[in-house]
Amino acid sequence: MDAAARAEAASVVWRPQPGPQTALLACPVFEAFFGGARGGGKTDGVLGEWAVHADRYGAAAIGLMVRRTRVELAETFERARALFGPLGATFTAVPMRCVMPGGARLTFAYLERDADAEGYQGHSYTRVYVEEAGNFPSPAPIMKLFATLRSGAGVPCRIRLTGNPGGPGHQWVRARYIDPAPLGWQVIRDDRTGLERVYIPSRVTDNRHLGADYVSRLKAAGSPELVRAWLEGDWSVIAGAFFPEFDAGRHIIAPRALPEHWQRFRSLDWGSARPFSVGWWAVSDGTLPDIARGALVRYREWYGSTGEPNVGLRLTAEEVATGIKRREASDPGQVLGVADPAIFSSDGGPSIAERMGRAGVTFKPADNARVARMGALGGWDQVRQRLKGDAEGQPMMLIFATCVDAIRTLPALQHDGSRPEDVDTEGEDHAADEIRYACMSRPMMRDAPPVQKPLPPGVFRIADLRPERARADGRV
Numbered sequence: 001m002d003a004a005a006r007a008e009a010a011s012v013v014w015r016p017q018p019g020p021q022t023a024l025l026a027c028p029v030f031e032a033f034f035g036g037a038r039g040g041g042k043t044d045g046v047l048g049e050w051a052v053h054a055d056r057y058g059a060a061a062i063g064l065m066v067r068r069t070r071v072e073l074a075e076t077f078e079r080a081r082a083l084f085g086p087l088g089a090t091f092t093a094v095p096m097r098c099v100m101p102g103g104a105r106l107t108f109a110y111l112e113r114d115a116d117a118e119g120y121q122g123h124s125y126t127r128v129y130v131e132e133a134g135n136f137p138s139p140a141p142i143m144k145l146f147a148t149l150r151s152g153a154g155v156p157c158r159i160r161l162t163g164n165p166g167g168p169g170h171q172w173v174r175a176r177y178i179d180p181a182p183l184g185w186q187v188i189r190d191d192r193t194g195l196e197r198v199y200i201p202s203r204v205t206d207n208r209h210l211g212a213d214y215v216s217r218l219k220a221a222g223s224p225e226l227v228r229a230w231l232e233g234d235w236s237v238i239a240g241a242f243f244p245e246f247d248a249g250r251h252i253i254a255p256r257a258l259p260e261h262w263q264r265f266r267s268l269d270w271g272s273a274r275p276f277s278v279g280w281w282a283v284s285d286g287t288l289p290d291i292a293r294g295a296l297v298r299y300r301e302w303y304g305s306t307g308e309p310n311v312g313l314r315l316t317a318e319e320v321a322t323g324i325k326r327r328e329a330s331d332p333g334q335v336l337g338v339a340d341p342a343i344f345s346s347d348g349g350p351s352i353a354e355r356m357g358r359a360g361v362t363f364k365p366a367d368n369a370r371v372a373r374m375g376a377l378g379g380w381d382q383v384r385q386r387l388k389g390d391a392e393g394q395p396m397m398l399i400f401a402t403c404v405d406a407i408r409t410l411p412a413l414q415h416d417g418s419r420p421e422d423v424d425t426e427g428e429d430h431a432a433d434e435i436r437y438a439c440m441s442r443p444m445m446r447d448a449p450p451v452q453k454p455l456p457p458g459v460f461r462i463a464d465l466r467p468e469r470a471r472a473d474g475r476v
Contacts, residue, residue: 042202063104063105265335277406339437
């Protein structure tokens with residue numbers, strides 16, 4: 001390298017690495033999700049994209065950089081100082097803001113509560129960046145920021161998000177960006193809005209600044225499944241799952257006919273703006289050799305969602321009751337029910353449980369203990385115990401493959417940051433709650449009726465000698 005080349009290299013504060021970072025900076029798509037693995041250069045990628053945007057449009061470039069918590073935001077802010085300070089950018093702590101030499105402004109903010117996004121309505125930005133989108137349990141606050149993307153100066157408006165597998169928002173991130181095109185690089189057009197989005201996968205191997213020692217440290221930091229998620233961006237792995245015991249191979253079974261004499265019951269977690277969840281269960285008496293005696297089999301579910309993550313159908317209690325009756329009309333025997341005790345409360349009018357009862361669907365209050373107390377197992381412990389199985393290793397909870405929302409949401413539950421023994425209730429926990437009610441209901445087994453052995457010819461039981469039975473049998 002000659003002296004001129006060395007001088008030019010010394011004057012370059014940052015340049016995108018070939019591959020995903022370069023693709024992000026050149027991406028013309030309105031919405032881009034950048035990431036998939038740890039160490040893929042995500043923060044530098046979005047800060048670099050902002051620098052290019054700011055240089056091109058000057059004072060007309062107005063950006064917002066968002067993270068879930070202030071602690072996370074401080075890390076990004078310090079990285080911006082390191083990158084943009086040598087370029088002549090100025091910084092203020094309150095508000096947390098960077099002003100580039102040409103007048104472009106980038107504000108740093110955190111949305112610790114979903115309602116915090118309301119404070120940005122009416123703002124106008126040409127760029128919105130959401131770092132670690134998977135830390136947001138719901139996409140709702142992020143979706144609200146879409147309305148802030150507008151410009152009267154003809155500047156193209158874009159939103160850029162980053163993230164890894166895991167976190168409370170794993171499911172909605174996966175559903176929005178990964179599932180439509182698992183390999184990435186494919187532009188997806190939203191049929192409802194007409195807007196386009198793309199997933200730009202980034203792996204640790206794309207970051208040439210990280211050596212083998214970084215990979216070794218990651219491998220030492222977690223389970224094989226977690227390390228695979230971190231290194232390969234494997235979205236089928238649930239990092240930090242509350243129920244790591246859940247195993248699709250053990251707990252999911254193909255639908256089948258169940259013995260009619262098995263006890264049936266249902267469990268309900270109520271929701272209106274958020275989804276409600278109803279699960280139907282059969283209690284095994286051990287007559288099927290591959291299902292343990294006492295195991296719960298979830299053979300049907302009804303998840304009251306619009307299809308958007310964590311958005312409910314807003315049905316009335318009467319409409320839900322009607323739907324329940326229709327679905328269980330062909331079930332053998334009486335179907336009992338347990339539900340969240342909250343539906344039994346009334347405030348100046350009939351309770352939800354009372355209204356459903358009038359429509360012909362009754363419940364009794366479920367045991368709503370979430371965590372262990374006074375030596376008794378809590379609800380989550382009961383669920384965990386059934387997932388682990390009996391002494392022989394047979395699972396004590398099985399789920400029909402048709403119960404897609406329980407299968408989708410139960411293994412994705414995350415630990416509450418302040419109460420590790422509880423789940424993060426900001427996630428999609430509705431099916432999990434009614435599963436907990438089912439496990440806490442002390443379900444009873446109903447044994448098969450005894451099979452009567454045939455008697456020798458000419459010998460009758462006392463009941464068989466009654467005139468009405470004899471006439472029915474054609475003996476008189």
